[in-house]
Amino acid sequence: MAEETWKDYKERKHHRPQPLKGIKVLEVCTLLLGPSGPGFLSRLGAEVIKCEMPPLGDTLRSLVPFGYWFREQCTSLIRPNPNKYWLGLDLHKPAAQELFLELAAKADIVEENLRPGVMEGWNVGYRQVKEINPGIIYISKTGFGQWGQYARENRPSNDGAAQAMSGYAWMSSFPGQPPLKSRLYICDSYGALLGEVAVLAALHYRDRTGKGQFIELSQSESIMRTMSWIWPYQHITGRTAMPAGNRDVSICPADTFRCADDTFLALAAPSPEEFRGLCMAMDRPELADDPRFKDHLTRLKEDNATEILRIIADWVRTKTPEEIEGLAEKHGFAASRLYTIKDVVEDEHFRERGFVTEVDDPIVGQFLDYEFPVMMSKTPPRVNWSIRPVGFDNEYVMKHHLGKSEDEVTQLYECGALGKWADVAGRRPSSDWDGKAGLIMARE
Amino acid sequence: MSEPTLADCIRERDDPGIAQRKPEALDDITVLDLSNKSFAGCYCSSMLAEFGAEVLRVEPPEGDFIRTCTPYGMLHEGEGLNYLSEGRNRLHITLNLEKPQAREMLKGLVRQADVLVETYRPGLVDDWGVGYEELRKINPRLIFASITAYGQFGPMSHSRTQDWDNIIQARSANQYDTGEMLPEGMSYDECPWAIPTKAGPWIGWVQAGTFMAVGILAALHWRVMTGEGQALDVASAESYASLEDWAAVWYQGAGVINERFGSLNTGGWLYSFAPTRDGAVFLGGLRLEMWQAFADMLGKWDEWAAARWKDLAPFSEKEEQLKWAALVFAETRKYTNEELVRMSVEYAKKGRLAPITPVVAPVCSPEETMQDANWLDRGIFAPVKDPVYGKLVVAHAQHKMTETPMRTKWMCRPVGYDNEHVYLKYMGLGPSRLKELKVAGVI
Numbered sequence: 001m002a003e004e005t006w007k008d009y010k011e012r013k014h015h016r017p018q019p020l021k022g023i024k025v026l027e028v029c030t031l032l033l034g035p036s037g038p039g040f041l042s043r044l045g046a047e048v049i050k051c052e053m054p055p056l057g058d059t060l061r062s063l064v065p066f067g068y069w070f071r072e073q074c075t076s077l078i079r080p081n082p083n084k085y086w087l088g089l090d091l092h093k094p095a096a097q098e099l100f101l102e103l104a105a106k107a108d109i110v111e112e113n114l115r116p117g118v119m120e121g122w123n124v125g126y127r128q129v130k131e132i133n134p135g136i137i138y139i140s141k142t143g144f145g146q147w148g149q150y151a152r153e154n155r156p157s158n159d160g161a162a163q164a165m166s167g168y169a170w171m172s173s174f175p176g177q178p179p180l181k182s183r184l185y186i187c188d189s190y191g192a193l194l195g196e197v198a199v200l201a202a203l204h205y206r207d208r209t210g211k212g213q214f215i216e217l218s219q220s221e222s223i224m225r226t227m228s229w230i231w232p233y234q235h236i237t238g239r240t241a242m243p244a245g246n247r248d249v250s251i252c253p254a255d256t257f258r259c260a261d262d263t264f265l266a267l268a269a270p271s272p273e274e275f276r277g278l279c280m281a282m283d284r285p286e287l288a289d290d291p292r293f294k295d296h297l298t299r300l301k302e303d304n305a306t307e308i309l310r311i312i313a314d315w316v317r318t319k320t321p322e323e324i325e326g327l328a329e330k331h332g333f334a335a336s337r338l339y340t341i342k343d344v345v346e347d348e349h350f351r352e353r354g355f356v357t358e359v360d361d362p363i364v365g366q367f368l369d370y371e372f373p374v375m376m377s378k379t380p381p382r383v384n385w386s387i388r389p390v391g392f393d394n395e396y397v398m399k400h401h402l403g404k405s406e407d408e409v410t411q412l413y414e415c416g417a418l419g420k421w422a423d424v425a426g427r428r429p430s431s432d433w434d435g436k437a438g439l440i441m442a443r444e
Numbered sequence: 445m446s447e448p449t450l451a452d453c454i455r456e457r458d459d460p461g462i463a464q465r466k467p468e469a470l471d472d473i474t475v476l477d478l479s480n481k482s483f484a485g486c487y488c489s490s491m492l493a494e495f496g497a498e499v500l501r502v503e504p505p506e507g508d509f510i511r512t513c514t515p516y517g518m519l520h521e522g523e524g525l526n527y528l529s530e531g532r533n534r535l536h537i538t539l540n541l542e543k544p545q546a547r548e549m550l551k552g553l554v555r556q557a558d559v560l561v562e563t564y565r566p567g568l569v570d571d572w573g574v575g576y577e578e579l580r581k582i583n584p585r586l587i588f589a590s591i592t593a594y595g596q597f598g599p600m601s602h603s604r605t606q607d608w609d610n611i612i613q614a615r616s617a618n619q620y621d622t623g624e625m626l627p628e629g630m631s632y633d634e635c636p637w638a639i640p641t642k643a644g645p646w647i648g649w650v651q652a653g654t655f656m657a658v659g660i661l662a663a664l665h666w667r668v669m670t671g672e673g674q675a676l677d678v679a680s681a682e683s684y685a686s687l688e689d690w691a692a693v694w695y696q697g698a699g700v701i702n703e704r705f706g707s708l709n710t711g712g713w714l715y716s717f718a719p720t721r722d723g724a725v726f727l728g729g730l731r732l733e734m735w736q737a738f739a740d741m742l743g744k745w746d747e748w749a750a751a752r753w754k755d756l757a758p759f760s761e762k763e764e765q766l767k768w769a770a771l772v773f774a775e776t777r778k779y780t781n782e783e784l785v786r787m788s789v790e791y792a793k794k795g796r797l798a799p800i801t802p803v804v805a806p807v808c809s810p811e812e813t814m815q816d817a818n819w820l821d822r823g824i825f826a827p828v829k830d831p832v833y834g835k836l837v838v839a840h841a842q843h844k845m846t847e848t849p850m851r852t853k854w855m856c857r858p859v860g861y862d863n864e865h866v867y868l869k870y871m872g873l874g875p876s877r878l879k880e881l882k883v884a885g886v887i
Binding site for chain 2: 065080158202205236254372
């Protein structure tokens with residue numbers, strides 16, 4: 001029984017192995033498309049070394065919501081970067097390039113999201129790494145991929161550009177209104193996730209054959225893969241797919257409705273038993289047998305859909321979200337008020353499952369983070385520690401991974417191959433840092 | 445230039461046009477896809493099927509309800525458009541799990557499979573005697589993957605709620621704070637579009653399915669190392685919620701609940717859609733130099749005193765964003781999308797801050813996207829010639845890989861299309877036995 005499988009899952013999480021134990025990842029990534037990918041792997045137990053350009057590091061370190069810093073650290077840097085080791089490495093310097101290759105020789109995966117050709121120019125591109133480590137899995141993530149017109153023009157890109165150029169934003173708006181950008185960096189986060197599907201499939205292939213490979217991923221192309229009916233619809237009808245606001249044009253009824261208290265609620269009841277349940281809840285049982293609504297394909301037709309959604313909207317307008325949620329559970333259809341971020345963080349169910357999880361970090365302090373959202377009965381993913389200042393783990397990486405002596409490390413600092421944080425917000429430790437907390441090897 | 449460029453070298457090895465000649469990463473894996481009323485389950489096993497896994501799609505005799513989830517009720521050759529795309533590369537069989545005999549047959553398949561994907565409400569497969577605890581006894585190497593609205597455990601796991609995409613989007617908090625702001629002094633009745641807005645595509649379902657695919661692949665690696673299978677549990681709302689970047693931390697630190705900010709970006713400046721003479725563009729300049737380059741590109745270097753800007757942070761404040769957005773939009777309205785995009789590409793060559801240049805991207809309709817020569821050249825919308833459904837355009841697997849590229853081999857199949865082949869191959873059941881099973885309502 002499921003209860004047996006998942007008994008004490010949250011409590012015993014840290015007493016179990018992790019699925020990617022022993023897998024070593026090197027990242028040269030900034031913002032979100034890049035770092036989020038290794039951030040998924042690090043939650044699954046891979047050892048991730050994040051290389052940043054000292055002293056400023058990841059561009060993301062500057063980006064905070066309306067100027068808000070969380071305990072003097074970058075609010076946005078936390079989610080994509082748990083469980084990593086932080087190396088301040090200036091890849092412009094030949095000595096740093098050599099260090100990178102020394103690390104790459106022992107690595108399983110390299111991830112980067114710089115513009116095409118930049119890594120190659122630093123002598124750490126796929127072809128150079130492959131020379132010393134033929135089994136390497138190397139992924140390059142960019143706006144437009146490695147070849148084609150836009151890549152050739154060396155166009156910069158962002159998540160928002162991908163939302164725009166894929167048609168995703170167009171399809172996520174109200175009819176007659178300007179296209180709307182998602183408040184999420186959805187193409188970054190999703191592109192990063194899709195990238196790991198390829199990386200882990202490549203790992204399976206390497207487990208079988210010993211062979212590595214090169215993977216390229218485009219942010220815009222990734223989100224196009226999610227857009228399902230839109231492409232065959234346009235191809236078959238010759239018409240542009242049109243946005244429909246909150247209404248799901250493939251499922252009926254499925255829409256967002258306004259409640260009596262002016263808050264909003266999502267409702268769906270497409271299957272025969274759900275639709276009948278909804279009609280009962282509305283005290284309109286005859287609607288379930290109405291020829292316009294009786295089966296799903298008929299109900300989805302434009303006029304019929306408009307009519308049933310209007311009937312539901314009028315009904316919901318007289319109820320609170322709690323009333324509708326109660327009726328949904330009783331009659332067997334789906335309804336949920338629109339959760340705010342507070343609702344998610346404080347949700348008892350998410351907390352009990354350990355999805356919303358407590359982290360006790362020597363630099364960032366105690367806070368709630370989100371766990372990798374796949375619970376694995378034998379090998380639970382987890383967040384152990386959080387973000388660090390630029391170059392914070394240099395000494396650990398140099399000694400633990402490369403066996404460098406004190407003198408060698410000193411030289412690497414002197415020639416500028418290694419570096420640490422600038423005295424700038426988002427780069428440095430918090431003002432109350434005692435000079436020791438969180439350091440692994442070099443505590444001065 | 446006779447020397448091939450890096451781009452040429454890569455293309456020679458990863459162009460989707462040569463994918464069919466290469467090996468497949470997962471062609472040693474057999475997957476049972478029991479998805480029911482769930483695009484998440486279908487999407488998950490598509491990823492595995494695109495990498496060459498043999499995916500046996502197990503449907504009830506009348507077919508999965510998801511086939512009827514199609515825009516405006518439209519069918520193509522009798523099939524819904526979403527399933528047409530997401531039933532790809534599978535062998536389709538029927539099995540009526542209400543019948544005990546069918547469950548025994550499922551167990552026979554499970555003994556020969558590596559992965560099982562299911563999306564029934566928690567407890568149902570246990571009631572049928574084919575839950576994880578039963579199946580692990582007959583196949584300890586099995587990876588048993590469940591995707592549901594609230595997951596297999598926790599106080600809400602007993603809910604009857606079916607896992608629909610719009611419910612996932614609502615429950616994740618990502619719909620609440622996406623949308624146009626209500627204009628000052630206006631009401632929802634006057635501006636019914638200025639409300640929390642969900643994404644059009646089935647992004648909630650897609651997240652659940654893709655996260656599960658990553659979980660399955662990690663579990664496969666673990667199985668290679670140890671020989672052990674395991675159970676995996678995705679609660680769809682958690683998977684979409686987990687993509688949020690800063691609002692949960694902001695709430696904990698400052699008690700602020702993030703609200704809608706239109707097509708601007710609470711998380712930083714410059715990062716916005718902007719109106720133009722013929723539509724809209726996205727503008728991106730998350731580094732100070734890129735924002736300065738943007739001002740310069742518009743000829744506002746002196747008027748806006750861009751040389752004196754020292755830090756991007758002050759521009760991120762809400763009031764500053766609204767003030768600057770008004771100034772920027774007044775300028776972008778003077779140009780077409782194409783003009784602004786060209787200005788950015790040219791600025792990278794000759795501008796004062798070149799090669800730094802702002803991101804300028806046209807906001808496209810999906811029709812424009814599908815006609816864009818860049819994506820066509822990269823093989824994203826290459827038509828598939830399917831023996832049952834004819835020539836079709838769907839989005840293909842979007843990675844490019846040098847050794848084991850993903851590929852689309854065929855579209856979905858009609859219900860039970862592959863019964864004959866699959867039951868013969870896996871269970872030795874020939875035509876006469878199949879006929880009996882059909883009459884008995886088992887398949």
